[in-house]
């Protein structure tokens with residue numbers, strides 16, 4: 649029997665945040681009023697080094713993790729990221745993936761693919777340049793992200809597109825995005841705006857329910873549900889009946905899926921979080937920097953996972969509204 653938590657969930661995925669900084673200020677993630685000039689990001693010495701990340705990841709892999717996702721902040725801001733990708737890809741027969749806003753992807757795609765990246769997820773909330781610039785709030789043009797997606801595909805990387813839908817901002821972009829990526833082989837995932845962190849002014853009224861997104865797309869292109877491919881798959885997938893591929897929705901607010909969550913998260917400063925909505929992380933960096941052996945690291949991670957009982961999304965309404973939650977840009981989504 650492998651490692652499981654108190655609810656019988658195995659440890660299968662690790663999300664690794666490599667920086668808490670970002671070149672965007674997405675209104676639902678790092679609003680400018682909070683992450684403006686005076687915000688204090690982590691100083692460099694507090695970030696895990698590539699060696700520390702690699703060592704931690706190798707222990708997670710030995711405990712059963714087979715998927716590593718690099719995230720941030722914006723992971724492509726971390727210099728020489730492809731070196732880390734190469735080291736992680738060498739840890740075994742793993743899925744090594746990256747979630748990025750795509751701003752720097754055009755120049756990095758080839759090196760990432762060469763290093764052994766398995767695939768890439770690009771966040772793209774609208775094809776309408778005005779809406780896109782307003783959502784990233786740094787006036788970044790959508791054309792450069794689209795060029796990044798093309799470069800990634802050109803380098804042979806399978807591409808997924810993540811779209812956070814916020815009522816009143818980009819719900820009008822849903823159909824246009826579905827139309828554009830149908831038939832391209834790039835899977836699109838529409839994500840409900842989540843109440844992560846404490847700064848994005850989340851309100852239930854701003855959530856566009858996944859069911860509404862499916863109905864909107866289905867009205868133009870008939871859809872049928874696809875069975876989950878594996879335990880813990882967060883997206884509900886639908887197939888276009890005309891054979892033009894798939895779309896998915898991530899209904900983390902309206903239909904939480906804690907029961908199947910197999911994910912741990914490692915923050916840029918080396919804290920392990922067992923839930924996106926956790927208030928406190930476990931300080932792995934202190935252990936890594938104390939000269940601990942791999943056996944001691946293994947025992948520490950094992951103990952964290954075996955004690956895990958989080959299911960915050962399912963409890964959301966009753967218990968989480970008053971919690972001081974960590975920010976998405978810190979923990980990496």
Ligand SMILES: C[S@@+](CC[C@H](N)C(=O)[O-])C[C@H]1O[C@@H](n2cnc3c(N)ncnc32)[C@H](O)[C@@H]1O
Nearest residue numbers: 677720721722747748749771810841842976981
């Ligand atoms: C925190 S970002 C980090 C990686 C990279 N900067 C990016 O944007 O892809 C990871 C994912 O979280 C999503 N995200 C951020 N804030 C969110 C929120 N409040 N609700 C739902 N998804 C969110 C982003 O759209 C992105 O797809």
Ligand code: SF4
Nearest residue numbers: 670672674677721749
């Ligand atoms: S969603 Fe990604 S790109 Fe947008 S502010 Fe958050 S970390 Fe940056």
